[in-house]
Amino acid sequence: MSQNTNLNSDAEKIAEEILRKVDAESDYRILSGFAAKVIAAIAITFSVFQLYTAAFGVLDAMIQRSIHLAFALCLIFLLYPTRKSWPRNSIHPVDLVLAILGALVPLYIPAFYQELVRRAGTVTTLDYVVGLIGILLVLEAVRRVVGLPMVIVASTFIIYALLGPKIPGPFAHRGVDLPTLVQHQFFTTEGLFGIPIGVSSQFIFLFILFGAYLEKTGLGQLFIDLANALAGWAAGGPAKVAVISSALEGTVSGSSVANTAGSGSFTIPMMKSLGYRPEFAGAVEAVASTGGQLMPPIMGAAAFLMAEFVGVEYLRIIQAAVIPALLYYFGVWTQVHFEAKKLGLKGMKREELPKLGVIMKERGHLLIPLIAIIYLLVEGFTPMKAALYAIVLAILSSMMRKNTRISFYDIVKGLEQGARNALGVVAATACAGIIVGVVTQTGLGLKLGSTLVDLANNNLFLTLFFTMITSLILGMGVPTTANYVITSTIAAPALVMLNVPVLAAHMFAFYFGIIADVTPPVALAAFVGAGIAKANPFKTGIEASKLAIAAFLVPYVFVYHPAMLLINVTPVDIVEIVITSIIGIIGVGAAVCGYFLTNQSILERIIFFVGGILMVTPGIETDLVGLGLLIVGYFIQKRKVKK
Template identity: 90%
Template sequence: MSEKPNFNADAEKIAQEILRKVDAESDYRTLRGFAAKLVAAIAITFSVFQLYTAAEGALDAMIQRSIHLSFALCLIFLLYPARKSWSRESIHPIDIVFSILGAAVPLYIPAFYQQLVERAGTVTTLDYIIGLVGILLVLEAVRRVVGPPMVIIASLFIIYALFGRQMPGPLAHRGVDLPGLVQHQFFTTEGIFGIPIGVSSQFIFLFILLGAFLEKTGLGQLFIDLANAIAGWAAGGPAKVAVISSALEGTVSGSSVANTAGSGSFTIPMMKSLGYRPEFAGAVEAVASTGGQIMPPIMGAAAFLMVEFIGVPYLRIIQAAVIPALLYYFGVWTQVHFEAKKLGLRGMKREELPKLGIILKERGHLLIPLIALIYLLATGRTPMKAALFAIMLVILSSMLRKNTRISFSDIVKGLEQGARSALGVVAATACAGIIVGVVTQTGLGLKLGSTLVDLANQNLFLTLFFTMITSLILGMGVPTTANYVITSTIAAPALIMMNVPVLAAHMFAFYFGIIADVTPPVALAAFVGAGIAKANPFRTGIEASKLAIAAFLVPYVFVYHPSMLLINVTAADIIEIVITSIIGIIGVGSAVSGYFLTHQSILERIIFFAGGVLMVTPGIETDLVGLGLLIAGYFIQKQKVKKGLLEIPPKVNSGGVA
């Protein structure tokens, strides 16, 4: 088993400090003694409850979701202090009160479920008080674990529901009184206990728990070692390692920020040591980690929400995501390669790298659960059953070799860590339910969709552009899960009104909600990468946006040409799309990098960029024109090399710039 370089320890410490500053979910209490045991016991019970209902079948929707929320609120108030100035080593008495309320209020629903069903929408005084307190508890929990921006957005929606009759123009509605709002939000499956938290309680939690168990087996280090063995020796090897390992880790991680901090503490110092600029090194890891959320088979939490929102099988969403995700990572890989060539960077020495055969022999069995997961999803098993079976396989497969075997203590810790890791998602989905509840109660979705179409003057490109901007703005302070819920509820209907296929409309909103993590001015993943690299955050964000150029282009392409999402295509169409898109991404990547065979002039960059975009766009005419431009660009570059019109890059060895 390979050892991490010595420079890793400091980077890991820096990464954790940065996470606490920029990611509210990482700023939790570190408890000891009885308090730590109490939190562990609640978290473990939470995970056991989820596993039990996955094995035996989920309870009635309202009961399952209310118990799910009860566990989460209880833990959030114990782990996340109300004020940043409060101690991180003990629980404040006020937070104990909040925790008790957080656990008790949602349990009102299963405790009085029969009476609530019989009343069928009639709200008593006690119901009203419980529901109102429940809404406030959700908002406070979100403020602590997700951050204020999402609370502000949800609060604005609540204000709109209550005072919408006074709104001007087409956004006005007949108005909702407070009891009616509370009843809709807390005692139906249209609000807090709606689809978002339903998906969290049935699917998302189990996949987060799966990720926690996989982490205990050392799968993350296996991904890094595999990537090193495959690409560590190539030009700019460490950056390519970051791309591969983060893509692999993204299949089991739903957080771009946490993924950047985790794998970035290893890859970023290694990239810097070989000569990459700090801003570029931080950007590579941020973009690679962010892309994990669009990489099948898991694709982060939002993919499960998409299943419920548009009513298509999970396998269909995976199929649709494959080509765009591959193009995203190939785009990053291409720019990493051209940057290495431009700077004259070589890879690591082969003797410093782990051997692929040895890695697979010693730890290849750790991949069995992921392979089984993909097979189960591909053969039509529900995500819940597939995740449950994969969790069992993680434990069993780890036992095959002594060096990967997880102990009973590791299993218990995995149960605790899985529950703790899910808290942000539970809070975000509950809050997203408030937003969806207002939309369904007031008809805001169709109103905003029509307004967006009118604002764009019935122009599809402008509608797409406005949707992109909306998603990017929301992504500045809202987690991907909630971002997708909001944009798919508000913006996607506008695209559907313009005859965009439903799957393409939702994937468009999904993509740009994710890319917000690497788009300035607030690019959290890029900021974490910058912190580890000790680079300028804004410049790192700019570099990240350039690296993620494919993610900005591809969604527009698959809206205009849904064949990229494998909608109504043949096998020949798929082969053509893949080949032409790969050639196109090479052209776009070289233009952004300013290098192909040698450094490019402004005109050459325009030729390569235009040719690349045309090649990515499906269609015989665009492909022919694009290919012609790229061939012309290639011969121009070839002539420059022959004539010696190239800049000599700085001499670099495996230890960095000489």
């Protein structure tokens, strides 16, 4: 036990170091004294403002969003240094000046709101200067807390808007001069203060705050203990624990990279000690953690944005995401199981594992707020009210037993931590608004969609393939919320043009944007897992791509067969598609792993792979042929085992 504790402790330190290198959001200042108190006071005030407007009514859109952004920019410049070489234990004067500007510039809107409304579209010189500074501040904040890739994407869009007439070919447009661009971006709800940051200011922040309180109550450890109790004893137990615990954590978390570092510091050393290869151990945790972004109800906060963009209720997004997410995790579980059997790996001894009954008796009440939030959404409460009540329930439920009770200090720290956790999302959604603003101002979305369709010669499968590649590229190194905004704005319109249901088109682009986190060459979650496992990053990325095979198949299924997303569906349709998909995923997983009942030859792997793909592909004929091939493969394997 002591050795395991030391292993986990070492892994946690490694995870922290890797996070600071790979994840810009984790490379913040660690301050003390007066500076720490000032930052804590600003962060707590930020959370209190969000709770107040959730309880007593949201302010006018521009006012609510500008105050939301002002808090975030101020904190970002105080917590994240301009240069990596600057010390992390003090605030540089340059950052202090930027923090003051970050607070004041967005507050220009509520300060002169009535005058701006009366002038409606007319921009003064002062407006122009303030708006331009505001856009530059957002880009700089994104560079610090999200990373350079998103700044490059947003800057490219801005340049595209300004150089419209000079761009050759079908992407040319009339062009936008700088004052018009600034007015559209900073003084309307069509740009920087558009839908993305609107959703952040109303819903996402509260769910992040909810997650911060769940962390304070110890829910994350409860998930790990539950997973251990349920699967720790099975073949390859720690790997299956990683899959289950990451799926559970994904219901409330918003970062695949942070999840990989958090739970990976526990699960990866355990997998390695059991006998898994380092690359495989790192890949399992990365893929399991990345799937958390696909797991309802929060889905990395993208579910709220999808509801707004698609124009449906939030609950509808959750319902549509359930079956694909479960199939994703089933695919990972299947390959973990086959790999364990192939290597002859045993599970942990039952006496070393926590008992399910004891866990539920001592800490089961911590699940109350999570159950409550789903119940409230089903009953028709708005996401904002559901999150508000769930935050209160998280605090109250912790009081039910002494061993989980959080103190008043923890409650206050929860307010601070929630605000700090939200900074990356606020910056990313503001920047995503800039991208959306350019798309609406120039008509780029329609142009890109038409180009993709023309390139594929109106063939749906080819359009899906090109959209997949586009989404994978756009998703590299970009956080979930911004990732979805970019992929849905650029890639989804192409699918809608070919009569794919809007929800299926958006979900397709979203899935492949997320899977970019485990797809080489830029596979951030896989690289973090590799760092903890002390494995080769590229090989870990390849392993992760193989483990995530279900995520590459399932989106094609729900486009061709929208019943998987519960679109125009009957109970019989649901049962049929779930059963055939499960059988197909088992076949494909066995082929990728090279093991079913025993090791497979090349021919057997081809039989299982083709059979599995045909089972996943919708249609009676393909199902029958696929099932026939899998039965043939089964009997070949059975015969080999007998010999």
